[in-house]
Amino acid sequence: MKMKIGLEVHVQLTRAGTKLFCGCDSDYRVYATNENVCPVCLGLPGALPVPSKKAVILALAAAMIFNCRIPDAIVFTRKHYFYPDLPKNYQITQYEKAGGAPVCLGGEFEYLDPDTWEWRKVRIRRLNLEEDPGRSVYPEGSIVTSRHVLVDYNRSGVPLLEIVTEPDIPSPRAARAFVEYLLLSLEYIGAVNPRLEGAFRVDANISLEGGERVEIKNIGSTYEVEKALLYEYKRQKLLLENGGQVKRETRHWDAVRRVTKPLRHKEEEEEYLYMPDPDLPPVLTRPLISEAKERLVTLPRHVFEWMTSKGVSREVAWSIVQVQHAAQLYKEALTSGTDPRLLARFIGVDYKGALKDLQKDVHDPGNWPEPAVFRKLVEYVQTGAYPLEAITGIVIPKLAVNPQVNLESILPEKASNVEEVIRIVIKENRKAVNDYLSGRRKALDYLVGQVIRKVGKKAIDPRTVRELLIKILTGERERRERNS
């Protein structure tokens, strides 16, 4: 059944440095409760908002990613609703219809679908820069039942970018790909660290042919975006196939029980009393455009297409592009003599894989060596100084443990020596070789042990020895089979 999906993504500009209208920290997570606050973000009487230039520039850079029409001046709007976590009982946002002017008056965005390697187009309806509310905790249940509400205003006033798409997304999986690529793009322009807890939230609209639009609120991860939409797709499909009707409603994604639940009926537009904020004169965009443009120099798509043009496979290129630091490393390590594919493999497959094995954060630049180290590794293989297996099997895993280590100190015995030793061991242990070839696998462990003993204390990876042994012995077996 055909479906239409539209998304509303709220992304915190965690790297804006300050909150949107005051000097408090944009990354509130490290603070004790209600420590990252001031009169402005507490909405105290007489405190005045002053727009953060950096947040506006980041929002403009985002608008440029989306090929938006950008107005000459942006105008902030007050949106009124009473809520415990909203200290002024209005949110400063942008709303075109009430005299406001958002940073984007409509645009278009292409995201990569890694299932098909297609670039898919989504129309962007609008982009708002607004303040995040505080966080409420209801110690005795819900807003209706609880006698108390505890509010932490550390988050209050953090710059939030609201990105609203047209219903152009064809499937739950594509929705996930969109959000992932969107976050990656915003990370590349220095706007957000999407891995911080609560750095983004997604509301999703989905409608099936013959049904009304249903909104799913408050989805917290890209994985959940796919799951929630898939659930909702199946629920609506079943309903329609059984002659039922899908009514227009708002539902909530219960991530624990993995179902959507009705939240409230959206019968009429709510009354928000929109009004341009009289404390905030229009912000002229022209003087900020060039600074915003500087942030667009490197976007994921540029890096991806540049890499694939050098012959790097799409899978490996995508693996690198997904980690901004890895992409940066790749660009710095690649010189005219370096094999681009080998370099990409070392960075995007072997090293990244080794970090994951060690459960280290692939996004932490401190977990990566200098670009010259990778260049050297490629050179070793290209000149034949070491076989590929020695680098991927021995050097890279060790490097991942300590990326700042001196490369010389972890290089193994020259591969030619190891192979010589292996041939000697094979010659000296015919019985074990025969046992192995006739199917007794344990004999291999014995042979590995013999090789390591002969090599001595020199650092060598048993896995490499094992692989080399298997390779040589397999050759041996094939020769015997041909002969018989």
Added chain:
Amino acid sequence: MTTIYQQLQTGDYDPVEAFEKAWERITRHEKTVNAFITIDDYNKLRVKAEEASKRIRSGEPRLLEGVLVAVKDNISTSWLPTTAGSRMLSCYQPPYNAYVVERLLEAGAIIVGKTNMDEFAMGSTGEFSAFGPTRNPWDLERVPGGSSSGSGAALAYRAVDLALGSDTGGSIRLPGAYTATVGLKPTYGAVSRRGLIPYANSLEQIGPMARSVIDTALLYKVISGYDPLDATSIKGPGIELERLQPADPSKLKICVIKEVLEASQKQVVAAFTRVIEKLEANGADVNYVSLKSQRYVLPTYYIIAMAEAASNLARYDGGIYNCGSLKMPTWEEQNIRVRSMLFGREVKRRIAMGVFVLSEGYRDEYYVLATRVRRMVRDEVLGLTRDCIIASPTSPVQPPRLGERISDPLSLYALDLATVTANLAGVPALQLPIATTSEGPVGIQLMARPWGEEDLFNTGLLIEEITGLRGVYAL
């Protein structure tokens, strides 16, 4: 009558003596007049006065060393409660100082206390204070004008030398007119609003009040200036006190607004005309002009002010501003209870009307239309003030008697007929006394082009010479 400015210049100002005399008047009259909501402790103030005297003796006085200043109670002070005249904020003491308060303290001023006012500055008579009405020292049966009622009254009975008010639609100038004091509504953006509890942000300014033009200019010099933490603050030309002098009447062009004159009481028109005729006799070029948008200024002003008020006052819920006395089972019930109980009648009226004019389906007809008419008014005023000082009576009537107007909102709002224009247009406006009669004082209002404060002060100095009403006081 010597001004505070002259006394400071000649070294005749003795802070301890000034404070003791002022304190004696406060002790004698404050109970009747009710100009203050909070007065700071005698001993603390006395110590500050002594320190100021020492500084003067050691030859290092600052611009307002030891000068006694009253601050309207909607301007934040970190050491004194700031109530905005409302029960809603009766327990509120801000954690920070308003920009203008910082400037006063830096200049060596002594802040005596926080003055009474109409709740959240919504009122023209001072009667809508949750802390009781202020009485007019010139006639205790009459109102002192509002909403900066306490600042006007405190100056009139010499409880202080200078005072800060705020002016959203005439709230400095009406009390000025009714208490025979001087007050300036500055150019929009000239004085930082940081720390001013907002009523209608796009209209209001904090401004200086005093008993003479030069003292008003002195206080203006201290509080004006660019504040990067107020996004509506503007870098202006500033003002040189030494340069101020009575305007040369032969170079003065005055435009009198016919519509305001026609709507004013006989006695008011008489006093006003006497001054204008003297100016003309001295060589001023006097023109009687029509302000075509005059008939729209009141509705335009009240629609915009109420819309902004409804928005600004949304923050006062049961959360942090109630004194802990009202506890309801749910947050929503608590909100309703707190807002019903702790806001006064006029405030609730304006919130209700503000919500109405912003509502879906009405916004275009009321709020959006009003912002358009506002631009029309502004353009007309900017055109007139390009080469003319606009003059009119400040209030169409003399101070009403207590209780005379509060039950009829429309007759109350009509008091602002002449004053709201300057707020809609963002231009500066100066009020100064021109007569004191048995029916109470009468004031003149002068409006100039944006940043025309110097012209206003110079014209004011000239009028002071004509009327002789410099430094007058009651009681």
